[in-house]
Amino acid sequence: MRLLSIGKHRFQNLNSSARQGDLCPPVDQRFAPREPLPQTPKRAAIYDFLYGLYEQAGERLPDLHHSSSNKRPRRGALKFDEKTMDRTQLRWLPPGKIMDYLRLCRQEYPDMNISSKLFASVWMTDFRDRLRIRAESHHSTCTTCVKHRLIIRRLPRGPGRLAQVSLYKAHLARQYRDRQVYWSHRSKSRTEATSGAPVTHCSLIVDGMDQAKHCYPKSQAVQAKEFASWSRPRLQATTCIAHGHAIVVGLSPQNTKSSGSRTLELIAYMMTKPLNHIHWSNCFLHLEADNATKEIKHQTSLRMLATLIGLRRLRGCELNFLSSGHSHEDVDAHFSLTSSYLDRHPELWCIEDFHGKGPYRLNQFCVLLTSLGNNRPSCNMV
Template identity: 30%
Template structure:
């Protein structure tokens, strides 16, 4: 470093002084800046977990506290009381917790001022020190200090914690509300309740591919983008076995979408329903056609609203039930007309008109069902049979053995008849008894007999029979001749046979079938047909159907030949 000596002579400092400084390569400012690897934040332990409470109670109090304040809570009764308090405390909002703590501290402070003594702390009626009171109350030191300061200063309420206040001025867009309205109409009109359970004891299981939001095209694209961002940011881990860097595992949920608990079936939300096999993009095109291109949102917003508020609305697997022929035809036509905008719009209108028409058909059945539950002069019946794969006998875990591969397990026939507002009848028949119109008419005759015995005047009533769109059971001339004979004999006032469109005929009786199938899966050992009857009868008594008080399951040994009768 240059300097100036006496006489204005400029000289250089000793070279040894310069060599004592750090080289440029070793200086921290010259090193290449490396981005710190973000460490995952550890989750706080559950405050209502019994194991967490036991560990907390096992620790001693503060060193200044000579008495063991937490020992009284190690007893069973006090521990259960503490656990119940923690569970209730966990359900409160942070601001509500601050209010409760502030009022409790205020009582302790007023009592100490009134008696002119130090503050005495009690928790659940037991004296404790201040440190133990904080731990038992699940309070942090800083939070408790702010509340105690407000109490001593004479404040009328706790200081407001701005972290837990909702942001002001957040207004839901009208376009997002239109998406919710559209999905609500789809849920009520097109979606069907179709729980499906397959027998796991030797029956042939079909190759079922269920729709999963994680396998959605848009969801997979988001995962790929997130993965690229992580790789670009250096978020990689090394495989200790091979010494090669591996990509960070992406978690299954997305940070941008959080499903509210109240919108899930477990949290008391709507029941899960299934749409016909398809893709979300098809309904997005239908949504744009309904609201118009100017008022429509982008597909990412449509996808987020569906995944966040309508996660219980899924697509039905392809191989379970037949799809509507008209729906397949309209979808294929819309797909082929991708390059012709006007023709594609016209095809979409026809498809939407078809969905609207099937919804109106379903609405007629719902109206008739509601009038029947009022127990007037109109009675709504719905009858259908179940899948035989769920009623193979015998059912036993040992059937999986190779010695039973050549054995043929007979499959029982099960039919259900629901008289809305009156009763539910389940009939079980052997495999050698035909499941045709005779069995269905036998079930209907038994149902009408029970209605007559319960005081219903059938000669003044109108019977509306809802059946499946198939000619094997009820949609045939045999059933119509049977109904005509009852009307001509004066037993029935009038009779209507109704059937929904093919591919859209699944209704509440299919939901009943699915619930019964789920119950039968838990029955691991069923040896005879009578065992099925007994188990189904016991299950019927616990089914939550408030309008149908009478429930019965019976064994059908033989049927009449109704065409000859």
């Protein structure tokens, strides 16, 4: 046993096999290839549930590869990820625990006694390279999701917990229907942009980026200890993506008021300059933004769009607001690429470096909004 470094039970099996005169020793089942597990009704139900989560609640967050958000069931040989694993299809669920999603699965299939071991086994067998739970502090969390999860954890088993689980599931289904509307507008805009036919629908999504990414002056000398307590000014960055057409990034100094008028100034610039090939009198505009008054959810946007429609400069417009905490879409993926692109330029000393010779001069439009008074950009749509 010591020479072969084997255990007592393995030694007894080999000893009894040799005494019986067997030509071949018994196979060690730990290292023998196993057949795939049979597809039982329980496994099929868990697979359908996890696939529904992947399609409905999963979010693509490309900037998560820099963080430690890697929560998923970890058991046995699947405790660690393989270095060669394909991560291109990974999606992240809202912050929570494995037990929260197990309760959702049990509520969807109340007639089945689904164990946590089987749930984790299906997750790590079929969805280990596709489904993870994101970190608590990476993005803003939906208030409704937090409320339902906290109530579910504090309630004992019974009708109350089942009612809260059903409400939580209905909330996730509602935000998924909101995304389906946005995805349909986005696909229609991209299809018309590449078809060569006249553009009749255009989808724009507007969102603001983290101001810490645009602190200036940006230099390696600022990393010294003498500048540790130095508060640097931050540029206000707002990105507007016209799917299939162009991307415009608006940068403003820290002393410029960041209000809804500034956002509409950027939208007007987008419609006048980069998208001047579109006949807006025959085009329907779909505007998407967060469920916040900073972007386009205010009376100023309604007045501007109503004026354009009344003057027949625009055929029609629709404002759509994604649920707060569930709006991590392609604009957030663009923020990740922008952050990576800013890291390539270690020396950016003033505002003009970001705008003129900095990272925004190569692959996208950038407008520098110095003020919103008399020196505003010439936007014919306003």
